[in-house]
Amino acid sequence: MKNIYPMIKSSVGVFKEKNTKRIHFVFYSTSCHKVFEIENECILKSILLMDGTKPLLDIFLKINLNFQQFTYKELEECTELLLKEGIIENTNDPIREQFTTEELERYSRQVDLWSDYCDLSSPWELQKNIKESTVAIIGIGGIGSWMATSLVMAGIGNIKLVDYDRVERHNITRQLLYTTEDIGREKIKVMEMKLRSINPNVNIFPAHMEIDEGTDLSHIVESCDLVINCADNPDINTTAQWVSKVCLKYKVPHIVGGGYIGHLGLIGPTIIPGRTKCWDCYQINYKKRRKEGKLLTNLFPDRKRHTGATASISSIVANFQVWDAIRLLGRIGDPNIINKTGEIDLNNLSIRWNNLSEDDLCEVCSEYYI
Structure with missing residues (x-):
């Protein structure tokens, strides 16, 4: 405790209840409210001196000068409790x-x-975890551009960007950082330049390449802490299969970057090899749901499908998944979008979750999954 410089967190409000000895600590970020009854006036005086500029011993000596009955052990016990409750932090970090x-x-x-x-x-330490992480984003369009930007803003240490496309005019309404002046330029070059301007501390590794079933992604995946697939050519399900296969080989966590169909946004999943169900398990679930529907024949099989899109839905879907990425990389806790996918309806902001059942297990996952 000698080297601690205690400070009430800036996100915590401290209030004294009138005519009582109760002190209220209000956590503005989480709306949590903790109340303590403080009988010892010296403890309250000590708390008021916790501004991060003085070591604990100096705080004690200042109080003890006028209140000699006050012991250092009492102050230590109080400080330990405040640290445990997340009320104070040590600025001598x-x-x-x-x-x-x-x-x-x-x-x-x-x-x-x-x-x-x-x-x-x-x-x-959490920020350090993020800074030391390496993430690959495959496809930097409607979802990938938002995810790349948010992760770079968060301070990701190393980011690999994979794309082959050029900026088109219709991209600009929903894909972040691209502007009218960028039309015709390679997305990868535009994104690299603009991400560096946002956060020069991040190492950016661009790769101008198109992926298909035969693409060797080993050099992209093997050194990563997380891979995010946002490639949608020919479609997100197919590219997810290609990417997930390589990620499982190298045991790299990966996120299927969802997408959107008009006013519906598709969220997740986040897959952690050896801990969660894999993409093949989702395909078992998907085929079950397809069987429950009517069998229809597409009369225009060669026509490429286009659905409406807006920055509102693409940014929401992307940042749901960025938060999962940050939880995973920063080790803030388990990701939220595991063993399920979500569908957010922009019309009413409801989210419908599709949870995998115990029966949705491929042969590989059935060997380890509990």
């Missing part, structure tokens, strides 16, 4: 020293959020 002054300023508000949602000894 060695992990902070691994970030530059610019990074400390850049990520400060974000780390305030981490401090409320994680039980790590230092919220900067």
